[in-house]
Amino acid sequence: MAVTVTLSGAVSGTEELRRNNLRALLRAVHTGGPMTRAQLTRLLGLNRSTIGGLTTTLIDLGLVAEQTAAQSAAAGAAVGGTRSARPSHLVVPRPENAVIAIDLGVDRVQVALVGLGGIVLDRRVREHERGEHDVHRVVERVATMAGELIAAAGHGCRILGVAASVPGAIRSEDGMVQFAPNLGWHGEPFTQLLSERLGRPVRTGNDANLGVMAEHLRGAAVGRRHVIYLGVSVGIGGGFLVDGHLLSGASGYAGEVGHLHVDAAGPECSCGDQGCWELKVGENRLLTLAGRAAGSGPDGVDEVIAAAIAGEAVAQDALTEIASWTGVGLRSLINLFNPEMIVVGGTLAQVWPSIGDQVEEILSRRALLPPRADVAVLPARLGRDSSLIGAAELAFEAILEDPQSAVHCIAAS
Amino acid sequence: MAVTVTLSGAVSGTEELRRNNLRALLRAVHTGGPMTRAQLTRLLGLNRSTIGGLTTTLIDLGLVAEQTAAQSAAAGAAVGGTRSARPSHLVVPRPENAVIAIDLGVDRVQVALVGLGGIVLDRRVREHERGEHDVHRVVERVATMAGELIAAAGHGCRILGVAASVPGAIRSEDGMVQFAPNLGWHGEPFTQLLSERLGRPVRTGNDANLGVMAEHLRGAAVGRRHVIYLGVSVGIGGGFLVDGHLLSGASGYAGEVGHLHVDAAGPECSCGDQGCWELKVGENRLLTLAGRAAGSGPDGVDEVIAAAIAGEAVAQDALTEIASWTGVGLRSLINLFNPEMIVVGGTLAQVWPSIGDQVEEILSRRALLPPRADVAVLPARLGRDSSLIGAAELAFEAILEDPQSAVHCIAAS
Numbered sequence: 097m098a099v100t101v102t103l104s105g106a107v108s109g110t111e112e113l114r115r116n117n118l119r120a121l122l123r124a125v126h127t128g129g130p131m132t133r134a135q136l137t138r139l140l141g142l143n144r145s146t147i148g149g150l151t152t153t154l155i156d157l158g159l160v161a162e163q164t165a166a167q168s169a170a171a172g173a174a175v176g177g178t179r180s181a182r183p184s185h186l187v188v189p190r191p192e193n194a195v196i197a198i199d200l201g202v203d204r205v206q207v208a209l210v211g212l213g214g215i216v217l218d219r220r221v222r223e224h225e226r227g228e229h230d231v232h233r234v235v236e237r238v239a240t241m242a243g244e245l246i247a248a249a250g251h252g253c254r255i256l257g258v259a260a261s262v263p264g265a266i267r268s269e270d271g272m273v274q275f276a277p278n279l280g281w282h283g284e285p286f287t288q289l290l291s292e293r294l295g296r297p298v299r300t301g302n303d304a305n306l307g308v309m310a311e312h313l314r315g316a317a318v319g320r321r322h323v324i325y326l327g328v329s330v331g332i333g334g335g336f337l338v339d340g341h342l343l344s345g346a347s348g349y350a351g352e353v354g355h356l357h358v359d360a361a362g363p364e365c366s367c368g369d370q371g372c373w374e375l376k377v378g379e380n381r382l383l384t385l386a387g388r389a390a391g392s393g394p395d396g397v398d399e400v401i402a403a404a405i406a407g408e409a410v411a412q413d414a415l416t417e418i419a420s421w422t423g424v425g426l427r428s429l430i431n432l433f434n435p436e437m438i439v440v441g442g443t444l445a446q447v448w449p450s451i452g453d454q455v456e457e458i459l460s461r462r463a464l465l466p467p468r469a470d471v472a473v474l475p476a477r478l479g480r481d482s483s484l485i486g487a488a489e490l491a492f493e494a495i496l497e498d499p500q501s502a503v504h505c506i507a508a509s
Numbered sequence: 510m511a512v513t514v515t516l517s518g519a520v521s522g523t524e525e526l527r528r529n530n531l532r533a534l535l536r537a538v539h540t541g542g543p544m545t546r547a548q549l550t551r552l553l554g555l556n557r558s559t560i561g562g563l564t565t566t567l568i569d570l571g572l573v574a575e576q577t578a579a580q581s582a583a584a585g586a587a588v589g590g591t592r593s594a595r596p597s598h599l600v601v602p603r604p605e606n607a608v609i610a611i612d613l614g615v616d617r618v619q620v621a622l623v624g625l626g627g628i629v630l631d632r633r634v635r636e637h638e639r640g641e642h643d644v645h646r647v648v649e650r651v652a653t654m655a656g657e658l659i660a661a662a663g664h665g666c667r668i669l670g671v672a673a674s675v676p677g678a679i680r681s682e683d684g685m686v687q688f689a690p691n692l693g694w695h696g697e698p699f700t701q702l703l704s705e706r707l708g709r710p711v712r713t714g715n716d717a718n719l720g721v722m723a724e725h726l727r728g729a730a731v732g733r734r735h736v737i738y739l740g741v742s743v744g745i746g747g748g749f750l751v752d753g754h755l756l757s758g759a760s761g762y763a764g765e766v767g768h769l770h771v772d773a774a775g776p777e778c779s780c781g782d783q784g785c786w787e788l789k790v791g792e793n794r795l796l797t798l799a800g801r802a803a804g805s806g807p808d809g810v811d812e813v814i815a816a817a818i819a820g821e822a823v824a825q826d827a828l829t830e831i832a833s834w835t836g837v838g839l840r841s842l843i844n845l846f847n848p849e850m851i852v853v854g855g856t857l858a859q860v861w862p863s864i865g866d867q868v869e870e871i872l873s874r875r876a877l878l879p880p881r882a883d884v885a886v887l888p889a890r891l892g893r894d895s896s897l898i899g900a901a902e903l904a905f906e907a908i909l910e911d912p913q914s915a916v917h918c919i920a921a922s
Contacts, residue, residue, distance in 0.1 A: 265879055274879050322759045334845070338751050345847020346735045349880040352844040357837050359773045360784075369840060369875040371773075424770050427782060431765040432747070432845075434758020462782040466678055466687050467762040 114150075115500070117142060121150045121187075122499045125160060126212055126492065127313055130188040151187055157502040158254075159212065159495070161188050189213035192253045193502070195491035196242045198260035199303070199484040200286075202278045202330040203393050205234065207241040209249055210488035212256075212495075214314055216481070218245050223393075229279045231286050239293045254505045259299040259491035261306045261483040262286065263333055265349040271300035274349070277366050278331045299490050303327055304351055305342055306486025307476070308335030311439045313489060315477040322436045324429055325476070326353065327483055328444040332374040336433065354378075358424050376421035379443040385414035394480065397446050404450060419451035423458030426473065430459065434467040441476035441483075448475040527563075528913070530555060534563045534600075535912045538573060539625055539905065540726055543601040564600055570915040571667075572625065572908070574601050602626035605666045606915070608904035609655045611673035612716070612897040613647065613699075615691045615743040616806050620654040622662055623901035625669075625908075627727055629894070631658050636806075642692045644699050652706045667918045670904035672712040674719045674896040675699065676746055678762040684713035687762070690779050691744045712903050716740055717764055718755055719899025720889070721748030724852045726902060728890035735849045737842055738889070739766065740896055741857040745787040749846065767791075771837050789834035792856040798827035807893065810859050817863060832864035836871030839886065843872065847880040854889035854896075861888040 120140050125131055131139070136147050154160040162185050191211025199206040208219035220241040225233070238260070246255060264276025271287025273279075291298040308317070308325035317323040323337040334353030336343035343350045354374035355367050362371025375381060379397060380390035386400040387410050403411035426438060440448055452473070459468055476482045495502055533553050538544055544552070549560050567573040575598050604624025612619040621632035633654040638646070651673070659668060677689025684700025686692075704711040721730070721738035730736040736750040747766030749756035756763045767787035768780050775784025788794060792810060793803035799813040800823050816824035839851060853861055865886070872881055889895045908915055 275877065277877075338756060339754070341752070343751060343846070345880065346849040346883045347847060347879065349847040349877070349883070350845065352847075352877055352880070355841070355844045355877060357841045358770055360771065360837070361774060367875075367877055424773070428769045428841075431768045432763065433756070434760060434763040434765075436759040462780075464688065464690075464762070464765055464768060464780055466760065467758065467765070470759045470762070 115498070117146065118150055118153060118499050119496060121147070122154060122159060122189075123496050125187050125189045126214065126496060129213065130163075130186040132184045132186055134184065136187060154187075154499060157499060159190060159193055159499055159502055161190050162186065163188050191215050191217060193256055193495070193505075194249065194253050195256050195488050196245065196258040197484050197488035197491060198238055198242070198258070199481075199487060200234065200238070200260055200262050200279075202229075202263060203391060205238060205241070206484055207238060207245060208484055208488070209245045209253075210485070210491075212492065214485060214488065216484075218248060220244060229281065231281065231284045231289060235286065235289045235293055238290060242294065255296070256495045256502070256505055257299070257491035257493075258290075258294060258296050259301065259487045260287070260290065261303040261487040262300055263303045263327075263329075263331060265347075265352070266300050266302050268344075268348050271298065273300070299493070301487065301490050302333065302335070302348075302351065303483040303486075304333030304335035304353075305344075306335070306490060307333065307441055307482035308337050308439070308486075309342070310478055310482045310486035310489060311441075311476055312337060314485070315482060316439045316474045317437050320437045322434065324433060324435045324438045325482065326438065326440050326442075326444060328374075328377060328440070328442040329379050330374075331378060333483075334429075338433070353425070353429070356425055356428065358421065358428070373421070373425045377418050377425065377444070382414055382418050382443065382447070385417055386411045387414075394443070394446060397443055401447060401450055415447060415450050416454065418447065419454035420458065422451065423455045423462065426455065427459055427463040430463045430467050430471055435471055438471060438473045439476050439482075440473065441478075442480060445475035445479055528911070530559065531563055531566060531912050532909060534560070535567060535572060535602075536909050538600050538602045539627065539909060542626065543576075543599040545597045545599055547597065549600060567600075567912060570912060572603060572606055572912055572915055574603050575599065576601050604628050604630060606669055606908070606918075607662065607666050608669050608901050609658065609671040610897050610901035610904060611651055611655070611671070612894075612900060613651070613673055613675050613692075615642075615676060616804060618647065618651060618654070619897055620651060620658060621897055621901070622658045622666075623898070623904075625905065627898060627901065629897075631661060633657060642694065644694065644697045644702060648699065648702045648706055651703060655707065668709070669908045669915070669918055670712070670906075671703075671707060671709050672714065672900045672904035673700070673703065674716040674900040675713055676716045676740075676742075676744060678760075678765070679713050679715050681757075681761050684711065686713070712906070714900065714903050715746065715748070715761075715764065716896040716899075717746030717748035717766075718757075719748070719903060720746065720854050720895035721750050721852070721899075722755070723891055723895045723899035723902060724854075724889055725750060727898070728895060729852045729887045730850050733850045735847065737846060737848045737851045738895065739851065739853050739855075739857060741787075741790060741853070741855040742792050743787075744791060746896075747842075751846070766838070766842070769838055769841065771834065771841070786834070786838045790831050790838065790857070795827055795831050795856065795860070798830055799824045800827075807856070807859060810856055814860060814863055828860060828863050829867065831860065832867035833871065835864065836868045836875065839868065840872055840876045843876045843880050843884055848884055851884060851886045852889050852895075853886065854891075855893060858888035858892060 133147050189212040193212040194209050197208045197210050204223045206221045209217045211217050265274045273281050273284045273286050275282050287300040304327045307327045311317045321340040325335040327333040332354035334351040356373040358373045359371035364370045365372040383396050388396050400411045546560050602625040606625040607622050610621045610623050617636045619634045622630045624630050678687045686694050686697045686699050688695050700713040717740045720740045724730045734753040738748040740746040745767035747764040769786040771786045772784035777783045778785040796809050801809050813824045
């Protein structure tokens with residue numbers, strides 16, 4: 097579609113308005129899912145003909161399709177009941193517009209193909225070789241996994257972007273990993289190396305910041321403005337939404353909640369201090385307390401949970417100990433931030449059905465009453481995928497900001 | 510610069526623009542001190558005749574005066590050297606436009622008359638009777654002190670507002686003190702009672718939030734956007750500036766940094782938990798560690814400092830212990846918030862010359878390196894007056910928002 101722009105401000109104003117509307121429509125169906133034109137008209141406050149024009153543009157760009165509700169239902173799951181006599185058209189994001197999302201963990205790395213609309217189309221998960229975190233080997237492994245996914249996706253799919261979640265502090269301008277203590281990384285050019293290896297731009301974000309954004313966009317914290325997300329695995333990452341904005345601090349290092357000092361008599365931490373929170377509630381702490389091998393990951397945690405349910409005392413005691421220290425840390429965060437919601441992810445989401453009641457009881461007894469009354473603590477709705485989905489959202493950001501740029505994206509081969 | 514468009518919208522737009530400019534000029538001299546018209550022209554990006562018109566309006570409202578630099582110097586301190594042959598006119602805030610600022614502490618209450626420009630004109634300080642915090646008695650005492658100040662100020666002075674700093678969580682819509690553990694207050698209508706007693710509107714803010722705003726406006730943190738202010742006395746109040754905005758949380762209760770859990774083996778706290786930070790570094794902790802009576806306040810602290818300098822081991826050890834726990838808490842805050850600056854106020858500002866180096870050394874050893882490298886820790890430039898000055902700023906807010914409203918203010922009698 098040709099846009100005739102002459103000189104004046106008014107025309108470029110109109111063009112800017114149109115771009116904003118295009119963005120808003122694409123974001124609406126990407127985040128909110130398929131909608132009828134009538135729903136979009138109401139949601140965006142635009143008239144029907146404007147919505148029609150924008151939809152046509154997005155169809156031409158290959159970003160959305162229009163389906164009748166009947167088609168859509170048939171394409172989805174089996175749907176019973178009567179069909180509308182006059183089928184309404186649904187604007188549906190086309191998931192063959194996909195991104196590569198990488199979740200780089202301490203024990204394992206996950207790479208997924210995520211379609212527009214936020215659907216995980218395919219994924220690969222591998223453990224790091226012998227806990228090896230050499231940045232070149234990690235980059236090679238991630239690139240291989242990404243290549244496999246792209247090859248499997250076939251010709252119809254076009255890759256709109258690549259982004260990674262890393263458990264560390266990321267310099268925003270170039271994605272340099274400034275420090276990631278649990279990977280042993282200090283100033284690693286992971287983003288640049290991966291970008292060179294893939295021959296595509298790569299964006300990198302902190303795992304917990306991506307986690308809180310994902311839960312805010314399509315998880316437990318939709319509509320909330322004061323949110324803490326805790327991604328617990330080997331360490332604890334904290335993502336803080338303060339009045340709707342990500343807490344980043346002076347240089348983007350904010351949120352290092354794993355190194356909250358909770359126990360003056362606690363063990364020494366790799367960070368140089370002692371008694372850090374993550375040493376008291378991290379995944380490997382649970383595993384070793386329960387007499388299991390550190391490093392056995394989510395499967396090991398599932399085994400501890402099952403053992404506790406089956407009545408094994410050592411597993412029950414381990415979970416009680418984790419609950420107790422979880423309460424200690426959450427209490428400080430509630431007193432400090434007065435959040436509406438705390439979303440617990442990773443290991444903590446996994447064990448939440450076992451320890452949630454205990455933690456809630458500790459908070460009611462030990463946090464200050466008024467902020468305690470404000471807060472709901474919930475497991476991540478995206479489960480262990482919060483950071484992965486957050487990385488996908490980061491990768492989609494460019495196309496959501498400028499849907500027209502899709503003309504430059506070519507299908508994968 | 511006239512804007513000619515049609516009817517109402519455009520005219521009110523011009524009027525709105527004028528009000529904004531009036532506000533900007535008054536704020537500039539209130540916060541920045543006396544300035545020439547030329548300086549104001551540059552600072553506000555307005556032309557000379559606009560600045561002239563605005564200045565005349567503010568003179569008519571009695572809010573500013575114009576003086577030659579010579580008059581101003583003579584009115585100030587003795588100034589030597591040559592005088593400019595062509596004296597430039599200074600726009601000077603008139604401090605006889607004053608507010609009543611109240612700093613309600615746990616041990617004592619302070620009431621001050623603060624003039625436009627932020628100058629403390631007069632003040633009264635009294636200890637609470639026998640540690641008595643009954644809200645009616647506190648209100649009566651504050652009102653008496655305010656009355657004394659107004660009477661002493663005489664006829665030339667007009668009172669533009671009243672505001673109080675309280676060490677607790679304040680409900681923003683009506684100033685209800687939701688909880689102030691160290692005063693034993695839960696849901697006390699202090700603001701409403703004081704307003705009724707004085708026959709004037711009263712605004713109330715949290716002491717540390719007012720402290721961080723005051724240090725940001727005219728103290729150690731001017732120009733900084735990521736700032737933590739710690740007001741230490743019997744408890745610790747925390748005021749957090751996150752990217753230039755006050756951290757308030759879901760209901761305005763954020764910042765309760767005194768109840769950060771730092772020591773699992775620590776003593777029980779009135780908040781219901783144990784091992785809270787304020788029990789490890791509060792004023793009375795220092796005094797009792799040093800073998801002095803709790804409650805002896807700043808004078809007692811001065812005595813401990815002097816004794817340590819004179820070589821008294823128990824006083825030195827007490828300061829070392831305070832330094833150590835100060836480091837523990839600051840470290841968690843640095844890791845969490847990645848601030849540019851931490852401003853320590855109250856007792857901590859008082860002892861900072863004695864313990865600052867020790868604390869800095871602990872931070873360098875135990876905080877995460879990248880956020881540690883970003884942060885400067887400084888004592889409050891406003892000393893023990895940060896919250897008091899913050900309360901004055903809160904009281905000035907209405908006139909700074911609407912300078913025209915000064916016509917409704919009558920001189921005190």
